[in-house]
Amino acid sequence: MNSLHAAPELAPYHDEPAQLPSGAPGKNGVLRLGFERRGERTILAGLCRQAPLLVQRALYWDEAMPGLACVFIVTTSGGLLQGDRHSIEVRLGEHAQAHLTTQSATKIQQMDANYATQTQDIVLEDGAYLEFLPEPVIPYRGSRYLARTRVTLPESATALYAEIILPGRKYHRDAELFGYDLFSSALRVTRPDGRELFAEKFVIEPAQYPVDGCAVMGGFDVVANVVLLTSAARADRVIDQVPAASTLAGPAVAGASRLPNDAGLIYRVLGTDSEPVRAVVREFWSLVRRETVGAPLPPPFRWR
Structure with missing residues (x-):
């Protein structure tokens, strides 16, 4: 996780910004969160934060899961900047049991030098349950972004992880739709003994490889990549209830597949805009909740 700069897709972008150099104070955000079960409630027992990343406290708004620790990840810089x-x-x-999200969409700001990176290292112990559902990512024109996520969990634990990627500021101005330079994201999942369950990586470079054609986005603009990591029995109950996509004419299409080594499921959604995609992801999230912890979702917040 410390050799991100060696990723081949970053080779054209190693120039330093004219402003603060990459990784300088204020650009090297760190967040460490440790959750523990105390009686009927999960608490945020460990917290280390370094600007511009910030977490304040755990909240408990979910009436169906009153012991679920709900935490917002905040960035004080208004998004990810070059370097x-x-x-x-x-x-x-x-x-x-914890629910993690972000306070708003992650905005990858326009860049004229270098790139931005974010690594995520997630570890679950026996019987733990995590929902990591950040708001969508919006890569601005000319941005370069590399994300690496590693999840380690036993078979008894469950993690629902999602990323929703927008095509840019679609309605802002010309050249914003798929106008970013690079979006690279990789996920690696292992058992606590080090055994690798699966790994995936996708690299999007719209200027070099157009993404709006057949077998890529196919006329859609928004993609959601949702991964359910859980036992084979729980995954079976979920996939048996996921409807199969039967048409490409609607505002969103989706489909689920099994992951190798009985790691769980992967669920992909394509849509014309963010709201239809978010709605389909929420339906899948509701199904996962019901089949893994036996609880319904709360109604959406009114401002969503």
Whole structure:
């Protein structure tokens, strides 16, 4: 996780910004969160934060899961800037339950030098349950972004992880739609003994490889990549209830597949805009909740 600069897709972008150099104070964000089960409630027992990443406290707004620790990840810089190096570490103790999200969409600002990175290291212990569902990512024109996520969990734990990627500021001005230079994201999942369950990586470079054609985005603009990491029995219950996509004419299409090594499921959604995609992801999230912890979702916040 420390050799991100060696990724081949970053080779054209190693020039330093004219402003603060990459990784300088204020650009090297660090967040470490440790959750523990205390009685009927999960608490945020460990917290280390370094600007521009910030977490304040755990909240408990979910009436169906009153012990679920709900935490907003905040960035004080208004998004990811060129030269930013962010690192997030999350650990859930035995039978801890947590919901992580962001305070708003992650905006990857326009760049004229270097790139931005974010690493996420997530560890779950026996019986833990995590929902990591950040708001969508918006890569601005000319931005370069590389994300690396590693999840370690036993078979008894469950993690629902999602990323929703917008095509840019679609309605802002010309050249914003798929106008970013680079979006690279990789996920690696292992058992606590080090056994690798699966790894995936996708690299999007719209100027070199157009993404709006057949077998890529195919006329859609928004993609959601949702991964359910859980036992084979729970995954079976979920996939049996996921409807199969039957048409490409609607505002969103989706489909689920099994992951190798009984790691769980992967669920992909394509849509014409963000709201239809978010709605389909929420339906899948509701199904996962019901089949893994036996609880319904709360109604959406009114401002969503």
